[in-house]
Amino acid sequence: MIVAAGPVIPNFGTGSSCEVNNGWFCTDWVRQHWSDTLQPALIQHIELTVIAVSIGFVIAFALALAGFRYRLLDPPIGFVSDFLYTIPSLALFQILLPITGISVTTVEIALVSYTLLILYRNMIEGLRAVPAEIVDVARGSGFTRIQTFTRVELPLALPTILAGLRIATVSTVSIATVASFVVAKGLGAPIFTALGQDVFKTEIFMAGGMVVALALVADGLLVLLQRALTPWVRFGRSA
Amino acid sequence: MNTFVDAFRFIGDNPHLLLVKTAEHLELSGAALGIGLLLSLPIGLWLGHLHRGLFLAASVSNVGRALPSLVLIAFGITVFGIGFWNNTVALVVLAVPPILTNAYFAVDAVDRDVVDAARGMGMTELGVLMRIELPLALPLVFAGIRISAIFVIATATIAAIAGGGGLGAIIVNRASYGDAGVLAASLCVSALAFLAAMLLSLVKKAASPRQTPVP
Numbered sequence: 001m002i003v004a005a006g007p008v009i010p011n012f013g014t015g016s017s018c019e020v021n022n023g024w025f026c027t028d029w030v031r032q033h034w035s036d037t038l039q040p041a042l043i044q045h046i047e048l049t050v051i052a053v054s055i056g057f058v059i060a061f062a063l064a065l066a067g068f069r070y071r072l073l074d075p076p077i078g079f080v081s082d083f084l085y086t087i088p089s090l091a092l093f094q095i096l097l098p099i100t101g102i103s104v105t106t107v108e109i110a111l112v113s114y115t116l117l118i119l120y121r122n123m124i125e126g127l128r129a130v131p132a133e134i135v136d137v138a139r140g141s142g143f144t145r146i147q148t149f150t151r152v153e154l155p156l157a158l159p160t161i162l163a164g165l166r167i168a169t170v171s172t173v174s175i176a177t178v179a180s181f182v183v184a185k186g187l188g189a190p191i192f193t194a195l196g197q198d199v200f201k202t203e204i205f206m207a208g209g210m211v212v213a214l215a216l217v218a219d220g221l222l223v224l225l226q227r228a229l230t231p232w233v234r235f236g237r238s239a
Numbered sequence: 240m241n242t243f244v245d246a247f248r249f250i251g252d253n254p255h256l257l258l259v260k261t262a263e264h265l266e267l268s269g270a271a272l273g274i275g276l277l278l279s280l281p282i283g284l285w286l287g288h289l290h291r292g293l294f295l296a297a298s299v300s301n302v303g304r305a306l307p308s309l310v311l312i313a314f315g316i317t318v319f320g321i322g323f324w325n326n327t328v329a330l331v332v333l334a335v336p337p338i339l340t341n342a343y344f345a346v347d348a349v350d351r352d353v354v355d356a357a358r359g360m361g362m363t364e365l366g367v368l369m370r371i372e373l374p375l376a377l378p379l380v381f382a383g384i385r386i387s388a389i390f391v392i393a394t395a396t397i398a399a400i401a402g403g404g405g406l407g408a409i410i411v412n413r414a415s416y417g418d419a420g421v422l423a424a425s426l427c428v429s430a431l432a433f434l435a436a437m438l439l440s441l442v443k444k445a446a447s448p449r450q451t452p453v454p
Contacts, residue, residue: 086436088393091425094410098242098422167304174307178397181411191313195400201317208310215305 019202026202037190037203042210045186048176049218052108053169056115063116064123077120085117089178097182107179114175115168122164126157159226159233166222173215187211245419246426253420257406257427264405264431268395271327272388275334280380283339287346287376288368296343303336308394316401326398333394334387341383345376374448381443388439392432406431 019026030038063081067074087095092110100106130153138148180188187207194203226233250257286292311332315325349372357371373380399407409416409424416424 082436083433086389086432087429088396088432090393090396090407090410091428091432094421094425095429098418170301170304174305177307177309180309188307188309191309195313195316199316204310204313204317208307208314211307211310212305215307219301219305 022198022201024201025205029202030206033203037193038206038210041185041187041190041207042214044189045173045176045211045214048104048107048111048179048186049169049172049214052111052172052176053115053165055108056112056119056168056172057165059112060116060119060123063120064127067120067124068127074124078124081113081117081120084113087113089114089175090181093178093182102182104183104185106182107176107185111172111176111179115172118168118171119161119164122160122167123157126160126164127153129160130156155230159230162222162226162229166219166226169218169222170215173211173218177211187214242418242422246422249416249419249423250427253423256409257423260404260406260409260424261427261431264392264395264407264428267326267330267398267403267405268388268391271330271391271395272334272384274327275331275338275387275391276384278331279335279339280342283342284346284368284373284376284380287343288364288372290347292343293347296340300336300340303333303340306332308333308390308397312394312398312401321402325401326395326403329398329401330391330394333390337383337386337390338380339383341386342376342380345379345383346372348379349375377446378443381439381446385436385439385443388435389432392428392435396428 019029060081063077067077084092089110092113093106096106096109100109134152134156135148138152139145143151176186177188177191179186180192184192187210190203190207194200194207283296286296308329311329312325315329319325319328346368353375354367354371357367362370395403395405396407396410399405399411406424406428410421410428413421
């Protein structure tokens with residue numbers, strides 16, 4: 001069920017005529033409620049995303065190491081992460097509720113599980129695409145297995161890994177709005193509040209627009225990271 | 240953990256309710272996926288054939304990923320109100336990007352020599368697309384349809400807040416169906432999404448050209 005979200009905002013009655021009539025977009029409402037509603041929701045949304053993507057990255061990396069080293073492990077890992085990816089977000093939150101309760105943990109477990117498929121697939125594909133000759137040359141010139149991995153295979157796989165990170169981050173920003181079905185956190189929460197208050201348009205447009213803007217800004221920042229870490233890759237084509 | 244036992248008991252006690260809701264869910268998802276296919280597949284294939292519109296194909300997929308389903312449905316409620324149009328439009332908007340982008344990149348990546356050979360044999364442009372490029376691109380095209388289907392089934396669940404019906408209507412109505420009902424519906428919709436994905440994986444595998452050894 002919908003959990004009451006955030007402070008109850010007196011959207012109607014005391015507001016401007018635009019707010020009382022539920023106009024398409026009331027800038028005065030946004031000004032009034034930026035600091036008590038929108039800004040906290042934005043910060044929570046960023047937190048939810050950063051935590052989920054970081055944990056997802058670490059888990060996916062460990063899985064990718066295992067799947068890359070032992071090829072037999074790749075099909076089962078791929079299957080499980082694909083299975084998790086197919087579960088509808090709203091359903092996964094509900095399935096986790098009896099286990100982890102109404103908590104941020106429930107939200108994060110679900111968000112992390114959605115990042116795994118994309119991150120894992122890109123890591124494995126990036127690592128596998130490294131030409132065998134290059135690895136042979138590295139081993140032949142005296143690199144240990146670990147040195148070959150960290151200095152040759154990993155850097156060459158980096159563009160693909162970062163492309164996966166971009167997709168995973170943008171998807172997580174998007175799915176984190178659904179988290180407000182469980183806890184009143186993130187930019188989904190004001191959207192819920194607004195839906196409950198006679199569909200208050202301004203709040204829906206503003207919070208919704210902020211989610212999309214956050215996704216695009218996050219994507220842009222990761223493109224900059226991509227350019228800084230892999231300056232040898234030519235850009236122009238979208239990854 | 241008892242909730243899980245109760246959920247399975249709920250499934251046993253209410254098979255009819257769950258079947259009806261599953262049918263509703265399939266209807267809404269199927270309609271959206273069908274409209275999405277009709278809109279995006281011809282455009283994606285044709286642009287890929289022309290090797291034009293890279294920017295369009297890439298940005299459609301980027302924007303599509305950034306559009307949260309809840310936001311789309313909430314926007315839809317403000318514009319169309321609650322009901323059929325809101326949900327169908329929101330689901331179609333989400334269904335289009337993966338299909339369009341995959342169709343574009345799949346056809347775009349077909350070996351140009353093969354295409355030139357077909358042209359040299361006197362095939363029309365449409366013939367080249369339908370008989371050479373499409374069969375070779377089919378696995379990737381189905382991969383796009385599969386992602387779309389996963390998105391649409393997941394979002395159709397959320398569409399329940401806008402009167403979309405389906406299994407989501409049980410999930411968002413804990414007051415009527417209780418913890419067990421909500422969990423039962425969640426398990427059903429997960430199974431539905433998984434089966435749809437598996438089915439499309441099989442279709443994709445069947446569409447993949449067999450590797451015949453070169454003599």
